[in-house]
Amino acid sequence: xxxxxxxxxxxxxxxxxxxxxxxxxxxxxxxxxxxxxxxxxxxxxxxxxxxxxxxxxxxxxxxxxxxxxxxxxxxxxxxxxxxxxxxxxxxxxxxxxxxxxxxxxxxxxxxxxxxxxxxxxxxxxxxxxxxxxxxxxxxxxxxxxxxxxxxxxxxxxxxxxxxxxxxxxxxxxxxxxxxxxxxxxxxxxxxxxxxxxxxxxxxxxxxxxxxxxxxxxxxxxxxxxxxxxxxxxxxxxxxxxxxxxxxxxxxxxxxxxxxxxxxxxxxxxxxxxxxxxxxxxxxxxxxxxxxxxxxxxxxxxxxxxxxxxxxxxxxxxxxxxxxxxxxxxxxxxxxx
Numbered sequence: 179x180x181x182x183x184x185x186x187x188x189x190x191x192x193x194x195x196x197x198x199x200x201x202x203x204x205x206x207x208x209x210x211x212x213x214x215x216x217x218x219x220x221x222x223x224x225x226x227x228x229x230x231x232x233x234x235x236x237x238x239x240x241x242x243x244x245x246x247x248x249x250x251x252x253x254x255x256x257x258x259x260x261x262x263x264x265x266x267x268x269x270x271x272x273x274x275x276x277x278x279x280x281x282x283x284x285x286x287x288x289x290x291x292x293x294x295x296x297x298x299x300x301x302x303x304x305x306x307x308x309x310x311x312x313x314x315x316x317x318x319x320x321x322x323x324x325x326x327x328x329x330x331x332x333x334x335x336x337x338x339x340x341x342x343x344x345x346x347x348x349x350x351x352x353x354x355x356x357x358x359x360x361x362x363x364x365x366x367x368x369x370x371x372x373x374x375x376x377x378x379x380x381x382x383x384x385x386x387x388x389x390x391x392x393x394x395x396x397x398x399x400x401x402x403x404x405x406x407x408x409x410x411x412x413x414x415x416x417x418x419x420x421x422x423x424x425x426x427x428x429x430x431x432x433x434x435x436x437x438x439x440x441x442x443x444x445x446x447x448x449x450x451x452x453x454x455x456x457x458x459x460x461x462x463x464x465x466x467x468x469x470x471x472x473x474x475x476x477x478x479x480x481x482x483x484x485x486x487x488x489x490x491x492x493x494x495x496x497x498x499x500x501x502x503x504x505x506x507x508x509x510x511x512x513x514x
Contacts, residue, residue: 213315232284318405338510428474
């Protein structure tokens with residue numbers, strides 16, 4: 179688009195909003211197992227911190243057992259206005275969060291608008307520092323800062339439209355692809371970055387089949403620790419505390435991150451990782467990798483019942499309409 183301002187590098191994943199009834203399990207999982215700071219001073223709310231920000235995960239009481247919104251921090255008010263204008267100019271409704279909602283998220287103010295897969299998108303400029311000292315169960319802490327707090331992976335039946343959405347709204351760039359077969363289904367995973375972090379959004383889709391075997395709006399979220407020992411210690415704590423492990427420690431083919439995947443109390447997965455590569459914009463070219471892992475990441479504890487449940491969810495998804503926010507998806511972005 180001629181004259182369009184490019185905001186790449188000025189957008190960072192800032193927080194996740196989760197709706198759950200399982201507060202006690204989440205406190206144990208997020209605090210004792212993963213090592214995040216737990217803030218449960220507010221009624222019907224639990225917040226997790228990774229750093230000096232007041233909130234990185236906002237858990238609110240409700241039946242969904244799912245992520246409901248992604249919060250994106252932008253560098254300045256000019257970038258905020260550009261994104262808001264893009265949304266409005268495409269005829270998509272945008273609303274201001276209340277002062278109470280902003281305080282829960284630990285931000286000065288934010289606006290929200292619809293996103294693919296039912297994930298509300300929220301943007302803000304200023305994150306509020308927490309009043310209380312940070313208490314983490316890690317030695318080296320978590321890696322956040324200019325690259326954002328981590329990433330999310332989303333399964334979809336309409337990957338081209340979803341990729342088009344994040345390009346339209348945030349000027350996301352394609353980092354690379356992974357082709358992988360999981361439980362007999364052939365997936366293509368597209369990795370999108372909005373800054374130098376290898377990816378902030380991964381889009382997983384079954385090749386040439388309109389089905390989605392994932393119940394939740396996100397398949398997993400990721401946060402990164404600064405110290406390898408913190409990752410391995412958390413892996414041990416997850417197992418010792420009795421939480422389900424999805425994938426053992428392993429290393430990815432594309433971003434080279436060492437990580438494991440645990441199952442959260444709400445059912446989506448939580449990847450805790452260490453030392454992924456950082457993209458060099460001057461030299462990077464998208465490529466396709468075969469398989470998600472160089473080594474490790476073997477399935478732990480998956481039963482035949484689990485596989486059948488995913489199959490059932492996939493079949494049901496063929497009958498369910500998937501929200502794509504077509505006004506912001508453009509014509510979709512085809513691979514090539």
